[in-house]
Amino acid sequence: MCAETPDYKDTLNLPRTDFPMRAGLPKREPDWLARWAQIGVYDRLRAKAAGRKPFTLHDGPPYANGHLHIGHALNKILKDMVVRSHQMMGRDARYIPGWDCHGLPIEWKIEEQYRNNGQNKDDVPVVDFRQECRKFAEGWVDIQRDEFKRLGVQGNWDEPYLTMNFHAEKVIAEEFQKFLMNGTLYQGSKPVMWSPVEKTALAEAEVEYHDKESATIWVKFRVSGNRLFDVVEGEPHPTFNLDLQNASVVIWTTTPWTIPSNKAVVYGQNISYGLYEVVNVPEECWATVGEKLILADKLAEATMKKARLEEGMYRRLRDVGSDELSNLALRHPLDQAEGSNGEWDDPRDFRAADFVTDDEGTGFVHCAPSHGMEEFELYRDLGMLQQVITYNVMEDGSFREDLPFFGGKKIMRDKPNKKNKTNPWEGDANTAVMAKLAEVGGLFARGVIKHSYPHSWRSKAPVIYRNTPQWFAAIDRAVGDGNDTYGTTIRERALTSIDELVTWTPKTGRNRLYSMIEARPDWVLSRQRAWGVPLTCFVKTGALPTDPDFLLRNESVNARILEAFEAEGADAWYKDGAKARFLGNDVDHDAYTQVFDILDVWFDSGSTHAFVLRDRADGSEDGTADVYLEGTDQHRGWFHSSMLQACGTMGHAPYRAVVTHAFTLDAKGEKMSKSLGNTIVPDQVVKQYGADIMRLWVATTDYKHDHRIGDEILKGVADSYRRLRNTLRFMLGSLSDFTEADRVDPADMPELERWVLHRLAELDVQVREGYAKYDFQGVFQAVFTFATLELSAFYFDIRKDALYCDGDTTRRRAARSVLDILFHRLTKWLAPMLTFTMEEVWLERFPGDESSVHLEDFAETPAAWYDDALAAKWATVRKVRRVVTGALEVERTNKVIGASLEAAPTVYVNADVAELLKTVAFDDLCITSGITVSTDAAPADAFTLDDVADVAVVFARATGEKCQRCWKILPDVGTHKHAGVCGRCDAALG
Structure with missing residues (x-):
């Protein structure tokens, strides 16, 4: 080509975007968190969703004690993906985070502080001691809230539920009083698991x-x-065998x-x-x-x-x-x-x-x-x-x-x-x-x-x-409350709920909880500690537990207790004059003794359905959650206690679905331990990679089974992230100046674009079904495979030529119309998982003070996009294309050619396939400068693939000159108005 040939680079429609290749997530993510808080995304979603069918994931409360570990991160990210995906599928998806605040771990920490200062807990007024416990819990709630938010978890963080809030303590006492009044509460003495170090009874869930x-x-x-x-007189009875005398x-x-x-x-x-x-x-x-x-x-x-x-x-x-x-x-x-x-x-x-x-x-x-x-x-x-x-x-x-x-x-x-x-x-x-x-x-x-x-x-x-007097809930005694749809006893109601009310993910969760409840003894409700909600009851002084009047069952007394708890919290039970205040003038004060044991903290968390789902305006319409999601250890913990508690007070399970995740192990499959030095802290991952890499690790993990995390695993996740980011960057660059005037109706699009729409329609079903089944790994793999293999490695690779080199053609406008559709679907489908990155992608294209991908719903898919006949045809086209690209790769490896545009191979196929290939621009699909389709018998040395029958390829070089604009090698280059270009490029130049 002569030296005077112009440089046509500036005439190409090259991608234009400021979207960076390097994400820089650790530094940039906090800005998006601040932005979401500023524009009030969660509150705006509630307003937008008014009138929709509610979806409530009830948060199992973590304990307000210590920084987050990897299990916390997995759990909260899974919950966030559930809530976000259901919101984007058209529900009013609510998430109220909460914390367990009472109990021994916090009390133990305060006692430790006393011991270190040479003090004795018993010398401190109990209300003062409880206030120190409350202050300690408040501090950790604030710390953990920030750590959860940093992971991109969206919810009503300004109004979480805390088991130590006054209303919560009132409701916990109220729920306990239901056991008192319905006849299932009793005091018994039998061996219970006892911690001599902590001087209290323990529940099975508190034992490892x-x-x-x-x-x-x-x-x-x-x-x-x-x-x-x-x-008699040292002699055995005559019938006693003497050889056993003094045996042992x-x-x-x-x-x-x-x-x-x-x-x-x-x-x-x-x-x-x-x-x-x-x-x-x-x-x-x-x-x-x-x-x-x-x-x-x-x-x-x-x-x-x-x-x-x-x-x-x-x-x-x-x-x-x-x-x-x-x-x-x-x-x-x-x-x-x-x-x-x-x-x-x-x-x-x-x-x-x-x-x-x-x-x-x-x-x-x-x-x-x-x-x-x-x-x-x-x-x-x-x-x-x-x-x-x-x-x-x-x-x-x-x-x-x-x-x-x-x-x-x-x-x-x-x-x-x-x-x-x-x-x-x-x-x-x-x-x-x-x-x-x-x-x-x-x-x-x-x-x-x-x-x-x-x-x-x-x-x-x-x-x-150790045998001690304790308070129990009888799980085989008829509950006198009339809520007998699922059974008359707590055990019957629980077992019936498990089979008739609840769905289980994975299904093995059903068997685990069923067998536990089927075999469990009565529930030990009492603990001999100070920080918690007391058993708000009185017993008859001097009476035995077998006395029918042993327990005071008085609605007026109960009401006075609840009124005080609502105003002052459970501390009211311990204040001077509490007994006289609660018994009032209608009960003989000397005839009854106040109980000072506190409730098992699992009763606290088991009662959360009442003060969260039932009592809050943003709770659940019927007081039952759509889903509880926790670790598999909670079959003996929160799933279990919530089931027992709710069956005792409202007659059935407080949830319609239970999702359980397994445990996170280190890269070698070993349990994480500080002593082994193999722990991975979420904060470290966020600082090194960013929260979205942590979220992507969760999305790609089969959480239903024990799974691993480690540096190499995270590097693999980061590599997948980069590949996906490049796909999105290409789309942004190609859509930089796209307007509605450029849009092409699907009916007028080339077959390749309509095939992409068909695949989107199929994928839409797969994504929605996957999110509905909590199969995040399946959703991500489907979208990732589509984005990297079917888009980047196939569709984008083919359409780059039209996008860069075509003028204002239907083909180019159709391609950009499809890219716009792809953009909306991919960003929204991935938003529940890659929360920060999809916001970044969205704002790159749709900047604005009120803009956010998280305010969007999944786009509806027109039924007309489905085209099974077209999909079958293009399956054949892609199969033949794979043989062509395989043959060209051999030549590229052997350095015969440097790029596929240097080739013009012959493809040998049967007559039916030959007719099919005539209807498509097969040379464009194979990214060659030319291609010949032949029905002749293929030469013996033709290239073939074992898994593709009746297709063979013989390599040949393209003939002609190289177009200086599109780089195709064609015979007509140099014969047009503009020097050194082909006919297509000449037309584009005008």
Whole structure:
């Protein structure tokens, strides 16, 4: 080409946009947050949505204590995507964030402050102490609110719900009073999980399981004779087998500290037992020659080995049948021990029990019903609790001071002993019990076992089972409120709700909660703490819980309590004169005692449906949420307590759907731990990458299963983000001066554009269905694949030539019309996930003080866009094109050509396909300067793809000159008015 050929670069319609390639999210996102607050996006959405069908996601309250962790971020971003997507699909989607503010973690922090200052919590007036707890919670609410907002979570942040707000405390008390009045509240005494360190009962949801080393002991309970007849003058009854005289039943336990509270031993009715005699002993062994032991045959060898007795050191004498066992009476190992003051001299009960197995231990189980639920239930059903319940263990886990040998010994330490790596919380009770048993000859063997053991998730200390008077909600007692549509008891209502009212994502959530509620005991409502809502009730002074009038049920008293709580909060319960104030003049003040236990915090959060969904104007019309969304651990937490609470007060579940997410692990699939140094904090991700990368990680994660996060994973997410950003940047550049005058009606568009519209119509269904099913990963993958493969790598690649080089042609205007449609759909579809970036993209095109993509709805898709016949045709076109591009890539790799426009290949297809290709500009679709379609037999060396039948390609170079404007190589270049251009470009130049 001659040197005088003009430079036509300025004549091209090149993209024009200031949209940066580099996002700079960490620095720029705070500006968009400030802008949304300034223009009041959330409030404007409420006004816009007036009259729409409401959609309410009820926020499970995080605890107001500490900075956010990765689980918080995942949870809140998922919720935000749910709310935003439902809003954009035409609902009035409301989100009221909330916080759990009462309870032990905050109380524990304030106590810590006291201890560090040498103060005792009990010396501080309770109202003053509660005020310090309130102030502490308020501070963390403010911190966490800012951290959640920084993640792009949109909601009514100015008016969140707090369980410590006065109205909330009033409603929690009111909900408790419903249990009081409907007959399901009762006071009972039974073993509950108890934290000696925190000195309170714990709910299952407040417990986590960790491996723990425990001392195990094998203990001898001596046979004292026939249980049916008294021993007369030291001689057994004539029907008693003399070879059992002074034999011992051996038990095994992992809790030596429970031996002083032993009241019985039980055996299995269908287990094979034998009488064994020790005939030889090694050194340092607690067994003695000649002693006789009764053991389950299946476990005898293992038990003897624990006592260092090998084969040959003992012998089996005979069978011991269950009928014979049923006649025996046993003595406690400490029976008649010097200095015991007769504490353990009563015979131990000995009977069969269904829960005894010969899977481990000795085939006998020692029973301390004050410290074990199975034993408690056994003796409760026998009507013998009065004989077997002990009160040996105090609230701090120490033995009562007057307990012989062990008074004051502690099961758990107040603080962990850092020198004891295997069992840092171990007190001195176990050691003392084992030493005394060895001294009196009651110890047969001992060892150590590592097993999964319950710990308080707050203090991380092990818990025990301890019998204490507590307040319970009976879940199998008929609720006297008339709301019997789903059943008459709390359990019936919950199980029916699970199956008939609630949908579950994933569906396995149904089975998990159903099995938990099906098997759970009564709900322990009381805690022995100070920071929370008290059990607002009075009991008859001096009466037993079995007294029908034990509980005061007085509507006037209840009303006075609620009125005070609404005005002053729950502190009113603790103020001077509270009892007289609430009982008023219509109840004898001396006849009743005020209860000062506080409610389980799970009752607080379980009641939130009442003061959020029911009482707030922006709550739910029927007091029931459309969805609860929390981690899978909340099947035993908030999902569970909310179900029980609501079934007790309004007769059914407070939610219509439950969505659960699993746990976030590190990049290696390990649980995150500060001690391991593998934690990833949301704030760090936001500072390094930006909140939208965190949000995109959530969107691309299969949250229903345990999932991972790490630097390499985040880098992969960031790479996907950049690819998507480039797609959007191309659209912005090509639409820089697009106006309505440029729009082309779909009916007048070329087939390629109509194929894009068809794909949009299909994708619209997929996106809406995905968002409705909370399948964010599916939605993003569908949109991302479409944007990067079908748009960037196919449609945009083809239409760049027309967009850049065409004049005012229908083809170019149609392409830009489609780009405008794509812009509106992609930005809106992605807005719930990439909140900040889609706002940036939107404002780049539609700047303005009131403009925001988050004020938009998903665009409706015309039915006319669907064209299955056209889609089928273009599936064939794209398949043939793939063979052509594959052949050209070979030539490019071999450096035969540098660009596809240097090629003019021949494509060999069958006649039907050849006719189809005649109807499209196939050379433009393949981005070649020319193409020949042939129905002849393809040469043997033609390029083919294994998965595309009957298509072959032979490469050939394009002939002619290179157009200096569009770079196509064509024969007519240089024959037109403008130098060095092809006919199309000549026309565009005018």
